[in-house]
Amino acid sequence: MKSYFLKRVVLIFFTAFIILSLTFILMKMLPDTPPAGFPAQVQAYYFDQVSLGYVYDMTSLRPDLGDYLYSYTDALNVVHYFYKVPIMQQYWNFLVNVLTRWDWGTSTSISVNSSAIAIIGERLPVTMELNVISIVIAVPLGFLFGIIAALKKNKLTDHVISTLVMIMISIPSFIVITFLLLIFAYSTGWLPSQRPSSTATSGEIAKAFIIPVCALSFGTIASFTRYTRAELCEIMSSDFLLLARTKGLTRTQCVIRHALRNSMVPIVPMIIGQFIGILSGSMILENLYGIPGIGRLFTDALTAKDYNVLMVDMAIFTLIGLAANLLVDLSYGIVDPRIRMGAKK
Amino acid sequence: MSDNKKELFEYVDSNNNDQQIEISKEDFEIVNKGARIHDVKFKSKPTTFLKDAFRRFRKNKSSVAGGIILGILLLGAIILPVALPSDIDSPHLDEQFLEPKLFPSGTGFRDGTKKYTDFKIAYDTVNETPGGFSKEAVLDDTLELMETEINTVNDYAYGGYVNFYNSVSTTSTTSMKSYPIEFNFENDYSLHVEFGKEPTSTTTMLGGYSVTFSYLDGEEQKDFLIRDFSNDYSDLDVNLTDLAIAAGLEEKAYSNCSVSFNLDYESGIVSQLLVKECTVESSNSEEQATLDEVFFDDANKMVRTARSTNGVDNIGYWTSTGNKGVYKSTLVRCNFVYDTYVAKFGHVNQIISQNTLNNYIQNGWMSYDVNVGVESFKILDENKCPITKVYSQTYDSRLGTVSLNCEVLKYRYLGYDEMPIYLLGTDKYGKDLLHSIFAGLRTSLLLGFGTAAVCITFGIIWGSISGYFGGNIDIVMERFTDILSGIPWIVIMTLCILHLGNNFGTFILALCLTGWIGVSSLTRSQFYRFKGREYVLAARTLGASDFRLIFKHILPNSIGTLVTSCVLIIPSVIFNEATISYLNLGLQGLPSLGVTLSENQQFINSYPYLIIWPSVIVALMMISFNLFGNGLRDAFNPSLKGSD
Numbered sequence: 009m010k011s012y013f014l015k016r017v018v019l020i021f022f023t024a025f026i027i028l029s030l031t032f033i034l035m036k037m038l039p040d041t042p043p044a045g046f047p048a049q050v051q052a053y054y055f056d057q058v059s060l061g062y063v064y065d066m067t068s069l070r071p072d073l074g075d076y077l078y079s080y081t082d083a084l085n086v087v088h089y090f091y092k093v094p095i096m097q098q099y100w101n102f103l104v105n106v107l108t109r110w111d112w113g114t115s116t117s118i119s120v121n122s123s124a125i126a127i128i129g130e131r132l133p134v135t136m137e138l139n140v141i142s143i144v145i146a147v148p149l150g151f152l153f154g155i156i157a158a159l160k161k162n163k164l165t166d167h168v169i170s171t172l173v174m175i176m177i178s179i180p181s182f183i184v185i186t187f188l189l190l191i192f193a194y195s196t197g198w199l200p201s202q203r204p205s206s207t208a209t210s211g212e213i214a215k216a217f218i219i220p221v222c223a224l225s226f227g228t229i230a231s232f233t234r235y236t237r238a239e240l241c242e243i244m245s246s247d248f249l250l251l252a253r254t255k256g257l258t259r260t261q262c263v264i265r266h267a268l269r270n271s272m273v274p275i276v277p278m279i280i281g282q283f284i285g286i287l288s289g290s291m292i293l294e295n296l297y298g299i300p301g302i303g304r305l306f307t308d309a310l311t312a313k314d315y316n317v318l319m320v321d322m323a324i325f326t327l328i329g330l331a332a333n334l335l336v337d338l339s340y341g342i343v344d345p346r347i348r349m350g351a352k353k
Numbered sequence: 354m355s356d357n358k359k360e361l362f363e364y365v366d367s368n369n370n371d372q373q374i375e376i377s378k379e380d381f382e383i384v385n386k387g388a389r390i391h392d393v394k395f396k397s398k399p400t401t402f403l404k405d406a407f408r409r410f411r412k413n414k415s416s417v418a419g420g421i422i423l424g425i426l427l428l429g430a431i432i433l434p435v436a437l438p439s440d441i442d443s444p445h446l447d448e449q450f451l452e453p454k455l456f457p458s459g460t461g462f463r464d465g466t467k468k469y470t471d472f473k474i475a476y477d478t479v480n481e482t483p484g485g486f487s488k489e490a491v492l493d494d495t496l497e498l499m500e501t502e503i504n505t506v507n508d509y510a511y512g513g514y515v516n517f518y519n520s521v522s523t524t525s526t527t528s529m530k531s532y533p534i535e536f537n538f539e540n541d542y543s544l545h546v547e548f549g550k551e552p553t554s555t556t557t558m559l560g561g562y563s564v565t566f567s568y569l570d571g572e573e574q575k576d577f578l579i580r581d582f583s584n585d586y587s588d589l590d591v592n593l594t595d596l597a598i599a600a601g602l603e604e605k606a607y608s609n610c611s612v613s614f615n616l617d618y619e620s621g622i623v624s625q626l627l628v629k630e631c632t633v634e635s636s637n638s639e640e641q642a643t644l645d646e647v648f649f650d651d652a653n654k655m656v657r658t659a660r661s662t663n664g665v666d667n668i669g670y671w672t673s674t675g676n677k678g679v680y681k682s683t684l685v686r687c688n689f690v691y692d693t694y695v696a697k698f699g700h701v702n703q704i705i706s707q708n709t710l711n712n713y714i715q716n717g718w719m720s721y722d723v724n725v726g727v728e729s730f731k732i733l734d735e736n737k738c739p740i741t742k743v744y745s746q747t748y749d750s751r752l753g754t755v756s757l758n759c760e761v762l763k764y765r766y767l768g769y770d771e772m773p774i775y776l777l778g779t780d781k782y783g784k785d786l787l788h789s790i791f792a793g794l795r796t797s798l799l800l801g802f803g804t805a806a807v808c809i810t811f812g813i814i815w816g817s818i819s820g821y822f823g824g825n826i827d828i829v830m831e832r833f834t835d836i837l838s839g840i841p842w843i844v845i846m847t848l849c850i851l852h853l854g855n856n857f858g859t860f861i862l863a864l865c866l867t868g869w870i871g872v873s874s875l876t877r878s879q880f881y882r883f884k885g886r887e888y889v890l891a892a893r894t895l896g897a898s899d900f901r902l903i904f905k906h907i908l909p910n911s912i913g914t915l916v917t918s919c920v921l922i923i924p925s926v927i928f929n930e931a932t933i934s935y936l937n938l939g940l941q942g943l944p945s946l947g948v949t950l951s952e953n954q955q956f957i958n959s960y961p962y963l964i965i966w967p968s969v970i971v972a973l974m975m976i977s978f979n980l981f982g983n984g985l986r987d988a989f990n991p992s993l994k995g996s997d
Contacts, residue, residue, distance in 0.1 A: 019832075019835070022836075023835060023836045023839045024839070026836050027836065027839055027840050030840075031840075031844065031848070034848050034852065035848070037852070038851055038852065171415065174415070174976065174979065174980060174983075175976055177979065178924070178972070178975040178976040178978075178979040178980075179972045179975060179976065180928050180931065180932070180971070180972075180975065182931070182932070182935060182950075183968045183971055183972050186954070186957065186964055186968050187968065189957060190957065190961055190964070190965065194957065194958045194961065201958070291843065291932070291936075292932055292935045295935055295936075296935075296954065306843075306847075306936065307935075307936050307937065310847065310936055310937065310938070311937060318847075322841075322844045322847070322848075325841045325843065325844060326839065326840055326841060326844060329839065329841050330839050333839070
């Protein structure tokens with residue numbers, strides 16, 4: 009058991025390391041965009057880059073290092089030229105910076121000269137809030153519909169639920185939000201069409217959660233329903249349930265004591281897995297609904313060519329995905345003895 | 354028979370008693386002797402795997418429905434972009450935002466009309482049409498008018514009061530003074546002023562005021578009072594000439610004369626003066642036009658014209674040192690149904706160049722003689738001639754050509770024989786939405802099939818090697834896919850597009866980079882399933898090479914499962930392409946469904962049809978693909994049914 013955990017954790021760290029390295033190198037290979045801001049801010053940015061080891065400060069022109077990024081004349085009338093450090097060296101400095109000072113880079117245009125990790129820190133809770141709310145709503149509902157469909161298998165209720173599930177699972181969340189906006193925001197005006205600013209009343213803010221949470225939840229509800237139904241159907245036709253019936257338990261007792269508990273086992277890890285799916289789905293929603301989360305940050309950084317922030321945002325997406333994967337694997341390991349014993353499934 | 358004798362057998366029965374039985378060979382009989390033997394080949398054709406799968410597929414009604422919808426969409430994606438005459442490669446700014454049209458206008462459903470409700474549009478009472486809209490395109494009997502009072506300046510409002518007021522901190526009299534006029538004792542002038550009797554709000558009050566008349570006497574600006582400082586807001590009707598005589602003016606002509614209102618201040622409160630109208634009538638009718646221009650009977654118009662002058666303190670032909678606005682002017686608002694097609698393609702004013710004119714004349718549609726001018730215009734072909742009226746002719750001496758200012762039937766001017774009909778309307782570039790959607794769908798499908806093809810090929814090769822050989826090779830290959838699958842697809846796509854640009858090839862590459870992993874793991878599991886089977890062992894003992902085992906023996910067994918599972922790659926590709934478009938990284942150079950969607954998103958409120966239709970098509974596409982794909986997979990692999 010321990011070795012299984014250890015193996016997974018080490019593997020995830022290794023994977024994360026490789027992916028982040030690749031992302032860093034690929035991002036740094038992009039043409040450099042000068043920071044936006046006042047001359048003083050630009051200068052401060054380049055000084056910071058020099059101290060972080062991404063840029064050389066030269067007092068003479070060095071054509072062998074390519075075009076210079078920035079130049080200034082200091083108090084002693086010496087002209088300084090700033091050059092890009094070779095990428096692999098930048099990469100090494102990046103690793104050192106991350107490990108020693110937790111410095112992941114500096115924003116160039118979204119919020120000039122502030123640390124990228126601080127920007128993420130501001131935005132991440134917004135996204136998390138949205139995702140957690142939608143998970144909290146979606147999981148019980150999905151579970152409920154799944155149980156209903158499984159118990160009424162091959163009856164009208166089941167067919168209706170299954171058809172709806174098929175439809176909801178297929179329609180991307182940005183289409184769902186479009187229709188929700190059209191109906192509830194623009195036609196009827198019941199709900200706000202954009203997230204209000206943080207100064208709005210708590211009622212308005214709460215109202216503004218309804219549309220994005222619904223758009224995010226529909227797909228999750230659908231996939232939970234489908235999964236629960238499939239799982240429960242399989243268990244309902246299993247031998248041990250027949251045994252439970254023959255020993256005299258009622259159908260309700262059977263379902264609650266035996267079927268549901270057993271079907272829970274593979275579904276619980278799925279909740280964690282679902283988190284990643286929602287996260288990438290929320291990226292567009294944040295853009296469409298004006299929610300200042302990390303998904304919105306992705307687009308903002310992309311349009312503003314703030315590659316340092318973009319890199320960290322990508323890293324966050326990757327890390328959340330990997331962490332969720334790890335949790336899924338580990339929780340499977342806990343609930344499923346076959347995996348715990350190290351056997352191939 | 355010679356050995357026809359009974360033999361004695363002993364046996365123990367179920368109750369452990371010894372029993373004896375006497376039996377001879379004749380007691381046995383061959384069962385099917387003379388009877389029909391059923392163990393023969395069927396004459397009916399044996400069903401194949403494919404047929405069986407198809408039979409199972411047909412049983413699944415929803416999948417069949419999905420397949421049919423998918424077929425229609427596919428057909429549309431193939432035929433429509435080629436068959437539709439509209440051009441979506443270049444913008445047509447004359448045809449922006451046409452509503453969807455299928456039926457003739459006035460039928461109320463998909464007739465190319467846009468409904469304006471809630472009295473949001475101001476009505477232009479002068480031209481008798483909704484402000485800024487073409488009169489021709491407003492459907493008959495749909496116009497509803499409602500009078501409202503507004504306290505702001507509006508181009509289409511009229512009447513009301515000029516609200517002339519001090520700010521709270523004012524400490525001296527402010528004035529509102531008319532533009533200089535001539536004052537001649539030969540004529541008789543009468544001044545008529547109407548005041549507002551109530552302040553505009555509870556926080557303001559009507560202030561004390563005086564009305565004076567000033568004139569230039571020689572070099573000196575002098576004045577006399579028409580009404581002294583008071584709070585009397587009754588109408589003012591005076592004869593200026595009489596007052597002038599009373600004030601002791603010489604009976605001659607004066608220039609630089611003006612009427613002014615002087616508003617007293619009151620500390621701590623906004624004092625104001627409301628003037629409804631201020632007109633001067635002269636007995637000389639020649640002067641009247643000038644006087645009408647300077648003085649006003651329409652407060653809204655007077656304040657509105659002020660906006661066009663540069664001086665900050667000008668209001669119309671008046672200058673003032675206080676603040677001024679308009680109060681309680683009347684604005685008619687309207688509801689109406691607007692035929693966007695008539696508005697864009699109907700009669701509009703247009704400048705026609707000589708080249709175009711010559712073209713029309715050459716085509717025999719009209720006759721026109723540049724040397725004679727407007728009178729020579731004559732329509733020869735009623736059904737073709739774009740020009741319906743010629744207003745004037747302008748000669749450009751620099752180019753030496755003439756141009757006509759005329760009224761044209763816009764659709765003919767644009768080169769259409771009939772008014773075009775756009776089933777789903779047009780977007781902000783004037784591109785046919787139906788055409789855009791299906792051309793985009795075609796691109797998406799090409800992208801999907803291309804990606805699926807590459808993914809299947811590569812995934813199968815990778816998965817077979819990994820699954821067949823197992824062991825260390827498998828572990829290394831699995832780790833590689835583990836790492837690759839750890840990167841979110843959105844990161845991969847963004848990086849690819851940033852490095853390689855957003856063209857078709859990049860999209861295929863980026864989508865394949867993550868897409869093949871699913872295929873490879875499926876292939877691998879299929880190989881694990883089959884590679885231990887006896888027939889593989891048999892082939893191996895007969896000396897078959899690894900290559901032969903993989904591609905001849907194992908792969909064909911799993912190909913059905915693989916290919917059907919890969920149908921589901923296509924909707925995910927459509928989804929990814931649309932998603933990446935929302936990040937402004939959409940496919941360029943080719944029509945793209947994602948770009949159409951994300952660009953039209955901004956018109957969700959003003960032109961909802963622009964976003965509804967692409968969304969519906971994408972949703973339909975995804976649903977039908979998923980239904981079809983799932984049905985196909987269930988049909989090919991019944992054991993997987995319901996376990997996803």
